[in-house]
Amino acid sequence: xxxxxxxxxxxxxxxxxxxxxxxxxxxxxxxxxxxxxxxxxxxxxxxxxxxxxxxxxxxxxxxxxxxxxxxxxxxxxxxxxxxxxxxxxxxxxxxxxxxxxxxxxxxxxxxxxxxxxxxxxxxxxxxxxxxxxxxxxxxxxxxxxxxxxxxxxxxxxxxxxxxxxxxxxxxxxxxxxxxxxxxxxxxxxxxxxxxxxxxxxxxxxxxxxxxxxxxxxxxxxxxxxxxxxxxxxxxxxxxxxxxxxxxxxxxxxxxxxxxxxxxxxxxxxxxxxxxxxxxxxxxxxxxxxxxxxxxxxxxxxxxxxxxxxxxxxxxxxxxxxxxxxxxxxxxxxxxxxxxxxxxxxxxxxxxxxxxxxxxxxxxxxxxxxxxxxxxxxxxxxxxxxxxxxxxxxxxxxxxxxxxxxxxxxxxxxxxxxxxxxxxxxxxxxxxxxxxxxxxxxxxxxxxxxxxxxxxxxxxxxxxxxxxxxxxxxxxxxxxxxxxxxxxxxxxxxxxxxxxxxxxxxxxxxxxxxxxxxxxxxxxxxxxxxxxxxxxxxxxxxxxxxxxxxxxxxxxxxxxxxxxxxxxxxxxxxxxxxxxxxxxxxxxxxxxxxxxxxxxxxxxxxxxxxxxxxxxxxxxxxxxxxxxxxxxxxxxxxxxxxxxxxxxxxxxxxxxxxxxxxxxxxxxxxxxxx
Amino acid sequence: xxxxxxxxxxxxxxxxxxxxxxxxxxxxxxxxxxxxxxxxxxxxxxxxxxxxxxxxxxxxxxxxxxxxxxxxxxxxxxxxxxxxxxxxxxxxxxxxxxxxxxxxxxxxxxxxxxxxxxxxxxxxxxxxxxxxxxxxxxxxxxxxxxxxxxxxxxxxxxxxxxxxxxxxxxxxxxxxx
Numbered sequence: 001x002x003x004x005x006x007x008x009x010x011x012x013x014x015x016x017x018x019x020x021x022x023x024x025x026x027x028x029x030x031x032x033x034x035x036x037x038x039x040x041x042x043x044x045x046x047x048x049x050x051x052x053x054x055x056x057x058x059x060x061x062x063x064x065x066x067x068x069x070x071x072x073x074x075x076x077x078x079x080x081x082x083x084x085x086x087x088x089x090x091x092x093x094x095x096x097x098x099x100x101x102x103x104x105x106x107x108x109x110x111x112x113x114x115x116x117x118x119x120x121x122x123x124x125x126x127x128x129x130x131x132x133x134x135x136x137x138x139x140x141x142x143x144x145x146x147x148x149x150x151x152x153x154x155x156x157x158x159x160x161x162x163x164x165x166x167x168x169x170x171x172x173x174x175x176x177x178x179x180x181x182x183x184x185x186x187x188x189x190x191x192x193x194x195x196x197x198x199x200x201x202x203x204x205x206x207x208x209x210x211x212x213x214x215x216x217x218x219x220x221x222x223x224x225x226x227x228x229x230x231x232x233x234x235x236x237x238x239x240x241x242x243x244x245x246x247x248x249x250x251x252x253x254x255x256x257x258x259x260x261x262x263x264x265x266x267x268x269x270x271x272x273x274x275x276x277x278x279x280x281x282x283x284x285x286x287x288x289x290x291x292x293x294x295x296x297x298x299x300x301x302x303x304x305x306x307x308x309x310x311x312x313x314x315x316x317x318x319x320x321x322x323x324x325x326x327x328x329x330x331x332x333x334x335x336x337x338x339x340x341x342x343x344x345x346x347x348x349x350x351x352x353x354x355x356x357x358x359x360x361x362x363x364x365x366x367x368x369x370x371x372x373x374x375x376x377x378x379x380x381x382x383x384x385x386x387x388x389x390x391x392x393x394x395x396x397x398x399x400x401x402x403x404x405x406x407x408x409x410x411x412x413x414x415x416x417x418x419x420x421x422x423x424x425x426x427x428x429x430x431x432x433x434x435x436x437x438x439x440x441x442x443x444x445x446x447x448x449x450x451x452x453x454x455x456x457x458x459x460x461x462x463x464x465x466x467x468x469x470x471x472x473x474x475x476x477x478x479x480x481x482x483x484x485x486x487x488x489x490x491x492x493x494x495x496x497x498x499x500x501x502x503x504x505x506x507x508x509x510x511x512x513x514x515x516x517x518x519x520x521x522x523x524x525x526x527x528x529x530x531x532x533x534x535x536x537x538x539x540x541x542x543x544x545x546x547x548x549x550x551x552x553x554x555x556x557x558x559x560x561x562x563x564x565x566x567x568x569x570x571x572x573x574x575x576x577x578x579x580x581x582x583x584x585x586x587x588x589x590x591x592x593x594x595x596x597x598x599x600x601x602x603x604x605x606x607x608x609x610x611x612x613x614x615x616x617x618x619x620x621x622x623x624x625x626x627x628x629x630x631x632x633x634x635x636x637x638x639x640x641x642x643x644x645x646x647x648x649x650x651x652x653x654x655x656x657x658x659x660x661x662x663x664x665x666x667x668x669x670x671x672x673x
Numbered sequence: 674x675x676x677x678x679x680x681x682x683x684x685x686x687x688x689x690x691x692x693x694x695x696x697x698x699x700x701x702x703x704x705x706x707x708x709x710x711x712x713x714x715x716x717x718x719x720x721x722x723x724x725x726x727x728x729x730x731x732x733x734x735x736x737x738x739x740x741x742x743x744x745x746x747x748x749x750x751x752x753x754x755x756x757x758x759x760x761x762x763x764x765x766x767x768x769x770x771x772x773x774x775x776x777x778x779x780x781x782x783x784x785x786x787x788x789x790x791x792x793x794x795x796x797x798x799x800x801x802x803x804x805x806x807x808x809x810x811x812x813x814x815x816x817x818x819x820x821x822x823x824x825x826x827x828x829x830x831x832x833x834x835x836x837x838x839x840x841x842x843x844x845x846x847x848x849x850x
Contacts, residue, residue, distance in 0.1 A: 293737045533721065575724030614740040616723065616733065617775065618832055622839040624725050629733060629740050637721040637735050649725075 006169035007103075010051050012278070014100045017044040019344065021093050025086050026347045033081065042071040048096065050225040052103070053178030054170065059110035059117070060099045061181055066121045067092045072219075088123055090348070095120050152183060152217045154241035160191060160209035162233020167204055170230045176210065178226050183216025213241065281374065284334055291328045295633065298324045325633070332612055335375075339417040339426065340368030342381050346388060346415060353392045360410045361396055367417035372424050376516065379496055380426070383489040387428045387512050388413065390486070395432035395510055405507060407431065419540070420515075423498075423627070429511035435504040437461050443470065462502040466490040517615060517628060525630065527606035527638065528589060530571045531580035534638040536611055536630050537600065541591045541643055545605055548586040557654075559588070559599065566590065568599030569650045571641075574625065593643045600641070609633075613640060624649050691792070694814065696785040696821055697764065699747055699755065703785065703821045705814055710766050710826050712776060714784055717761035727839050728754060731780060736765060743778040746829055750805055755780045770832040777830050790814040795823065 021044040024037055033041070049064035067089070073079040095117040103109055113121065157179075161172050179185060191209035195201070216223065220238065227236050298321050305313045343365050354361040372380075396402075396411035403409055416427040441453030444464045453461065464470060468487040493500050498516035525536035548568075549559070558567040568588055572578065580603075588599040611630035614637075616623060627642035694705035695714075720732035720743050729748035733740050743763060747755045755761070760783035767774050798810035803822060811825040828834075 289738060291738075295738070533724075577724065616740065617742060618770065618836045619730060619742045619744075619777075619839060620723055620726065620733075621836050622726070623723055626723060629721070631735050631738065631740070635735050636719070637733050637740055639721065639723060 007055060009278075010055060011100060011104050013051065014048045015097070017048050018093055018097050018100070020044050022090065022348055023344065025090055025093070026351065028081055028086055029083070029351070035075070038071070038075040038081075042068065042075050045071055045096070046222070046225060047228075048100075050178075050228055053181065053226065054174045054229055055103070055109070056174060056177060057099070057103045057109045058181070059113050060096065060103060061178065063092075063095060063099060063113050063117050063121065066124055067096070070124050088120070090352075092120050092124070152215050155214045155216065155220075155223060156212075156237075156239045156241050157214055157223070158191075158209070158211045158235075158237040159227065159230075160235040161206045161230055163205045163207070164233055165206045165230050168229070168232065172206065172208065172210070172230065175226050175230060179214055179216075179223070182218040182222065182226075183214050186213045186215065188212040209235075279334075281335075284331070288328075288331050288335070291324070291331045294324050295328055295631075295635075300635075321633070328612070329610065335373055336371040337374050337377055338368055339370045339372050339377070339424075341377055342384060343368045343415055343417070345381070345385075349385065349388060350392060350413060353389060354411075357393065358398070359392070359396055360399060361392060362410055362412050364412065364414045365416075366414070370417040370419060370424060372417075372516070376496055379492065380514075380516075383492045383514070384426065384428070386486075386489050387514075388415070391428055391430040391432065391510065391512075395430035397433045401433075424516045426514040426516070427511055429509060431509040434506040434508055434510050435462060435465070435502070436506060440464055458504075459502070462504060465502070466500070517613070523611060523613060523640075525609055525611045525640065526589065527609050527632075528571075528587075528600075528602040529604040529606055530575070530602050531577035533575075533577060534606065534632065534636065535571070535602070536609075536638050536640045537589060537591060537643065538640070539608060541593055543590040543592050543597070546588050546590065548588050548601055561590065561599075564597075566597060566599050568601055569646060570601040572601070572603075574646065574650055574653065591643050593647065596647075598643070598647055600643075600646070611638070611640070691789045693787050693789050694823060695764070695787050696816060697762070697781040698783045698785065699781050700752060703816075703819070705788070705790075705816070705821045705823050706764070706766070706779075706826055707811075707823070708787060710768070712765045712767050715763050715765065715778075717757060717763055717780070730835070730839055731755075734763065734778060736776060736778075739776065741765065741776045741778050743780055744830060744835070745780045746824075747780075749829065749835075750809070752804075755782060758782065766826060766830060768826065768830050768832060775832060777832075779830070788816050790816065790823075796820070798822075 021041060024033065024041050024044075027033065027037070045064050045068045049061050049068060052060035052064065070079065070085075070089070074081055079085070099110065099114075099117065159172075159175075165172060176185065189211040191211055192207050193209075195207045201207075214223065220240070224236070224238055227234065230236075298317070302314075302317050302321055305317045346365070347363055350361055350363040391413050396413070397405075399409040402411065412431045414427070414429045416425075416429070418425055437453070437458065440461050441450070441456070441464075444450045444461075444467070445452060447467075447470065449464060449467050449470070450456070466486050466489075470486065490500055493514055493516070496516055498514055501513040501515065502510065503513065504510040523536075524539040526539050526542045528535050528537060546561070557570070558565050560566070566588075572582075583603050586601055586603055587605055588601055589605070590597060590599050609632075611632070613628045613630060615628050616626065620626070625642055625646035626639045627645070628640045629637050630640055632638050693708045695708050695711055696703050696705045698704075715736070718734075720734040722732040723730065729745050731743045731745045731748075733742055735741075745755050747753060762781050762784050763778040764781055764784065765776055765778050768777050769775075794815040795812040796815070798807055798813060800807075803810060805822065806828075808828045809825055811823040813820045814823045
């Protein structure tokens with residue numbers, strides 16, 4: 001039986017649960033957790049423990065068990081969540097995470113809890129919570145009676161595993177193995193009423209069941225949880241043999257669903273399950289490629305049907321085309337994930353690092369719903385982490401310094417994401433001391449990177465920070481300042497065809513802006529035609545379209561639009577498109593970029609459409625005014641205009657033209673003499 | 674004289690000492706490229722030119738959903754632009770770059786055939802007379818008693834070099850002399 005797939009699922013699930021666990025704990029720092037949150041907290045660890053048991057990851061089971069005991073007490077209210085405990089639990093989260101990592105890579109799973117985690121276990125015990133691992137005797141007597149920690153009870157368990165259990169990747173023996181860590185199994189009887197004759201036996205079908213007695217101090221929920229993965233198609237019966245009804249005596253099971261209810265809807269236990277489906281990325285890529293071919297094949301069929309003059313056929317094909325387009329959009333959208341996936345790691349990082357540095361720092365996150373291609377998200381985490389750490393370490397000044405410069409002692413870091421003109425922008429800004437220009441120059445001169453700082457613009461100076469081995473921090477700290485980093489960050493971002501901008505004001509803060517192309521992203525565009533070429537303008541930049549009134553002077557490249565001057569760019573001129581007849585009517589598309597406006601003169605307006613952005617690749621790295629391309633329904637490739645860059649090119653061309661004229665008039669003047 | 678849809682089959686034959694090459698016409702000259710790097714050959718069906726790019730980057734085309742650059746190697750050799758005619762084909766090549774395979778289309782006047790050229794029928798490039806940069810030539814192959822230039826795809830279609838040129842200026846052509 002191939003368990004590796006099931007194991008992958010376990011690993012992924014465990015990591016997601018740990019993330020949830022962390023989010024909940026961090027939430028606890030600003031608001032108090034209600035019983036639902038505490039229950040969720042308990043369940044995360046409990047689920048990890050349960051699944052780990054199925055795979056025989058003893059160390060995880062044992063460690064989670066300790067953590068779970070504390071969580072159970074939090075849930076029942078016998079213990080309250082102090083900042084210290086919260087910190088400890090966060091460390092435990094890291095401990096579980098380490099153990100999970102270990103389970104992923106090592107051939108033989110750890111049986112013993114390693115040293116570091118053992119220390120945490122001991123720390124948990126000292127918080128006033130006693131150990132309940134079977135290996136250790138209870139050390140501290142607790143006054144409250146508690147189901148989870150009550151004296152061992154006897155349970156009668158009868159399990160008839162479903163026929164498909166083995167095929168589902170669950171080993172019944174593993175369930176027993178896990179149960180034996182909760183207590184002692186006795187009176188075991190194997191049930192095989194439906195076992196067929198050997199020649200009819202299907203080795204992949206499970207025919208067996210067990211009937212036994214378990215003596216354990218674990219709660220009913222815990223015991224029942226053992227069978228979570230085997231529940232489907234199985235008959236599970238757990239009866240308490242200890243006459244005293246436990247739920248009545250214990251406060252814990254109050255907010256715990258009754259076992260019967262859980263049998264009825266086992267799915268309801270895991271939040272989010274059923275809402276998401278995990279799919280291998282490569283499968284999706286294959287699908288997207290196929291859909292791409294489908295779009296083109298569909299377009300070809302469309303052309304044929306038009307040529308045939310068959311109305312019914314045309315109608316049928318146009319319906320198909322619409323559907324194909326929907327499929328394409330849907331398929332592409334599946335690759336997009338919200339940036340929040342990266343952002344959610346930061347509250348913890350900021351909290352821990354700020355703590356370590358003795359700074360009080362608040363993190364604000366916005367735009368986490370901004371979508372980005374999945375493959376990019378993975379590659380952005382490290383660079384972003386680096387920038388945030390830098391901001392924490394070098395950006396935000398120590399509290400005393402902040403106070404003396406009249407700022408609130410609490411520093412602020414802001415993480416922001418948004419779409420801008422066909423790119424995704426991620427911003428990390430702090431309200432710290434800003435980048436000290438003189439310091440950067442001093443260092444750069446010292447390192448021999450530049451001769452002197454004279455004549456350098458701020459942007460050029462900040463750019464020095466990306467030179468390999470450059471660091472302005474005076475003290476090398478644990479976190480940053482070792483001079484490795486910014487150059488790597490820049491390299492990583494450039495590998496994604498993105499760019500970094502730095503904006504800084506001394507004494508007021510720094511903003512690092514990562515501008516990334518939307519690989520594979522979909523944008524709403526506005527299609528225009530200039531000469532024989534079609535261009536897409538990102539729709540969110542388009543304000544309006546007006547007819548171009550022919551100018552009297554060929555030097556006048558602006559119009560008056562409702563009392564304002566609107567400079568315009570003739571796309572024909574700037575892109576040197578002169579091989580098609582000039583139409584009698586031309587149009588100005590009024591675009592907004594940043595807080596500026598400009599007009600783009602085009603031949604025809606072709607309307608709105610949704611396009612998939614395809615990067616042009618490295619060969620076109622030098623392309624100006626073009627941010628990418630898109631494949632139109634006809635199969636043709638249209639270029640996507642990069643409006644801000646286009647304006648830059650226009651400015652440059654105009655400047656050159658003026659200088660050229662200037663020179664010429666000078667030489668003419670000189671010649672005339 | 675087949676001009677459309679060669680599949681990159683026949684690859685296993687390339688393992689032997691006689692390698693297979695695709696011959697094609699460019700200008701009035703016959704060139705050849707080893708077939709192992711060829712993905713497919715398509716009839717020229719239009720492309721989109723990208724403005725402000727050096728002339729050897731003729732544009733991009735849509736290859737079943739992928740945007741593929743089209744290079745005019747004639748311009749890259751410092752010769753005249755390849756005119757578009759009814760026989761014009763685009764040879765789609767696989768070029769390795771930074772650990773990834775990138776497709777690059779090469780515009781040719783027409784494709785001829787796939788030939789086998791034995792290693793002993795390949796001469797080293799002449800020191801001059803080909804009017805090509807020496808590193809562009811892998812060797813001179815003898816086909817039907819005639820020499821054809823076997824192109825070194827790695828150099829002719831060096832992504833790094835071409836990107837550099839397109840980055841620096843629109844007009845700077847690779848000088849050959």
